Amino acid sequence: MSTGQVLDQVMDIDEVDLTVDTEVDVNCISKHRSKVHQHFTKIENKFQCNHCKKTFNIEKYGCTSNRLKHLNSKHPSKVEKDQTHALTQKNVILQAFQKQQKNQSEADLQRLITRFIILTDQPFVITEAQSFFELMAFGKTNAPAIPSADTIRRKIFAVYDEEKLKISQKLQSAPGKISLGADCWTAATGKSFHGILASWIDADWNFQQVGLDFDILNGNHKGKSLAASMFKVMNEYGIASKLMAITTDNASNTDTMFLELQKILSEN
Known part of the structure; x- marks a missing residue:
């Protein structure tokens, strides 16, 4: 009933x-x-x-x-x-x-909270805020335990790994070559980031594009660091053999990046 x-x-x-x-x-x-x-x-x-x-x-x-x-x-x-x-x-x-x-399992609750945090860009520690406890407790006299920030962190990393595997499978099944686009910048906090996108045409002749990484660089935007970041992404997704082109801006460090990347690929 x-x-x-x-x-x-x-x-x-x-x-x-x-x-x-x-x-x-x-x-x-x-x-x-x-x-x-x-x-x-x-x-x-x-x-x-x-x-x-x-x-x-x-x-x-x-x-x-x-x-x-x-x-x-x-x-x-x-x-x-x-x-x-x-x-x-x-x-x-x-x-x-x-x-x-009672029909609500702890795993289901963790899955829903994890999805909420990912889609709304919330911090992990939101699950430990008093106001969040009050929200979840409303009308839930016998609900599963609210997961901690550490549990949510593990769940989000697990979701990341699952999505990464799905993207990798899409890239592997692409019938043709794959092109990469990259850009780097430094945030106000001083951290340097390297964003990498993949673009390709699928079996139905539809244009596809997906973000592969938002890498945090060690040090500044030196060509060597950019090459290492680019190779890491190519290696993780197994797309080195399917690479057709890489598009970047005309900054001087990109010349060094291509030379270093060519060297790394020849050695691997």
Whole structure:
């Protein structure tokens, strides 16, 4: 049974009763969702207690709070029974949520959180933030444990390896040659980066392009460092034999890079 079906069974709510004397304040007439209405019968302009048959003027006792005082004073056992029933309904709802949550595995939760962090570019440590705990805990009384930042880090690296393997397989299955494009720059933090793209035509004559690496260089943009970075990527994806061309800007260090790369390829 789904949670929605459980809620439909336990939430038996009647319509609002507005068939009262027009002199009565309509705002004071509560909805029949209140259990108090079950203990009284409306007779003309009066309410009659179903247990002791005492009558109450509707103008004075239109609000359920006044009639509830009578029940608490004269018929406390009836009120206690209602409270027990309400608690039972609450437990049914909680059990329905808990039953669904037991079907949620820890691996599924880790997969979804990992995907969320990757697609929204969140830091690993977001899973250790108090606000994130509060978000995940909302309505999740029996949810799997929230993974730590270290667990998320491992999961993201695992996703990276999976995607890298898929890209490698695409490159290996390319029917023709593959061209590379590269550029490098230094960030405000002083770190140097080397971005490398692969482009090719697939078996259906569709143009394909994918990023292969966003390499952090050791030192500055020297041609030797760029050549080592380029060879590393070519070797990891096994595309050296399929290489057709490399496109870069006309910076002086690219001449050195090509000479060094030619030397490395001849030795390997």
